[in-house]
Amino acid sequence: MTTKDAGFNTKLVHAGAMHDPLGSAVTPIYQTSTFAFHDAQEGADRFAGKAEGYIYTRLGNPTIRALEDCVAELEGGCGGVATSSGMGAVSTAYISLLGHGAHVVSTAAVYGPSRRLLEEHFSRFGVTASFVDTSEIQNIEKALRPETQVLYVETPANPSMQVTDLEAAASIAHAHGALLVVDNTFASPYLQQPLRLGADVVLHSVTKFINGHADVVGGILVAREKPLLGRLRAVMIATGCNMDPHQAFLVHRGLKTLALRLDRAQASAHSIATWLEKRPEVAWVRYVGLPSHPQHELARKQMRGFGAMISFELVGGLEAGRRLMNRVRLATLAVSLGGVETLIEHPASMTHAGIPREEREKAGITDGLVRYSVGIEAVDDLIDDLEQALTG
Numbered sequence: 001m002t003t004k005d006a007g008f009n010t011k012l013v014h015a016g017a018m019h020d021p022l023g024s025a026v027t028p029i030y031q032t033s034t035f036a037f038h039d040a041q042e043g044a045d046r047f048a049g050k051a052e053g054y055i056y057t058r059l060g061n062p063t064i065r066a067l068e069d070c071v072a073e074l075e076g077g078c079g080g081v082a083t084s085s086g087m088g089a090v091s092t093a094y095i096s097l098l099g100h101g102a103h104v105v106s107t108a109a110v111y112g113p114s115r116r117l118l119e120e121h122f123s124r125f126g127v128t129a130s131f132v133d134t135s136e137i138q139n140i141e142k143a144l145r146p147e148t149q150v151l152y153v154e155t156p157a158n159p160s161m162q163v164t165d166l167e168a169a170a171s172i173a174h175a176h177g178a179l180l181v182v183d184n185t186f187a188s189p190y191l192q193q194p195l196r197l198g199a200d201v202v203l204h205s206v207t208k209f210i211n212g213h214a215d216v217v218g219g220i221l222v223a224r225e226k227p228l229l230g231r232l233r234a235v236m237i238a239t240g241c242n243m244d245p246h247q248a249f250l251v252h253r254g255l256k257t258l259a260l261r262l263d264r265a266q267a268s269a270h271s272i273a274t275w276l277e278k279r280p281e282v283a284w285v286r287y288v289g290l291p292s293h294p295q296h297e298l299a300r301k302q303m304r305g306f307g308a309m310i311s312f313e314l315v316g317g318l319e320a321g322r323r324l325m326n327r328v329r330l331a332t333l334a335v336s337l338g339g340v341e342t343l344i345e346h347p348a349s350m351t352h353a354g355i356p357r358e359e360r361e362k363a364g365i366t367d368g369l370v371r372y373s374v375g376i377e378a379v380d381d382l383i384d385d386l387e388q389a390l391t392g
Ligand code: LCS
Pocket: 085, 086, 087, 088, 090, 111, 114, 154, 158, 183, 185, 186, 204, 205, 206, 207, 217, 218, 219, 335, 336, 337, 351
């Protein structure tokens, strides 16, 4: 069935599903590394692109394809490329779109390794990068250079929760001849669809909301137009950071309940953020759904909902934050995010420890910042858990 004009929840369940001749209700797991050709001519024709059909799983596989087609339809793109991890998607985007001497302008508060990859590794190949607070559009304008090839935006950003105006970012990037790449992991396609706002490539760590069950690591890229999709796919194949069929099956299964999970988690996040903001032990709370968030109105305009991620700092700073993380009983003290279970972590010593302190502070990642990923547990239980941890 075609799901082109269907509602988002219908797309989640049916988009990309392959027609199985045996009538399997879900796309089967094609757990195979290779595909037999009927004869030598067919093999040659598939390699030459003259005949449709699968060849070898690193190049493509029906189970992986079903997930790629589903996410591409959700994001409003022309196709997707699934990868072994979110970082596989980030590095595929960088390798595909950057050349020797290229310059990147990036959100300062991106996921730590997305930044370190440019600073430590791409710098060896002559690529330079400027990291700025992209929530202030004039910072992007100032950082762009004639050799800027990519504007890389994470919004909401991990973990500062700063929101960047995607329509404005796309038009500035395009006016300078650069491409806009958006890491949409924190919002998911349910809450934000960057390609519809002018982005050229959108990527995800599907490890997070898209899979949603903290049992798979994976990534995906979606392009707005075919030539870019071809470049991304060619690099993914060449570097070998393909997804595995079983991994794709699990992610696709998790994806079907994305909207149900996020509706629940973001309602709870709203209640928890509102509760935290009133607590005397809490210095500040960053949740894009609170009117106190600096880009709350922008988030309201470009997102369908405010998501399930909260950052906050306690009055007692780092030491108080450490005590809180050690005392929670229901939330799990662990990195990652976007799953059905609530997680708490400390970016300055964990996910963003690789960024020097001064740079972290500039990116809004203070030493006392605690990140809280809200799951789908009963919200009263989560608030009780935080209360006993704050007051215990
Ligand atoms: N992009 C964002 C926004 C992320 O948060 C992460 C992982 C990645 C890309 C990389 O994805 P991965 O390769 O891990 O699938 N973020 C993590 C975090 O905040 N805690 O642990 C992992």
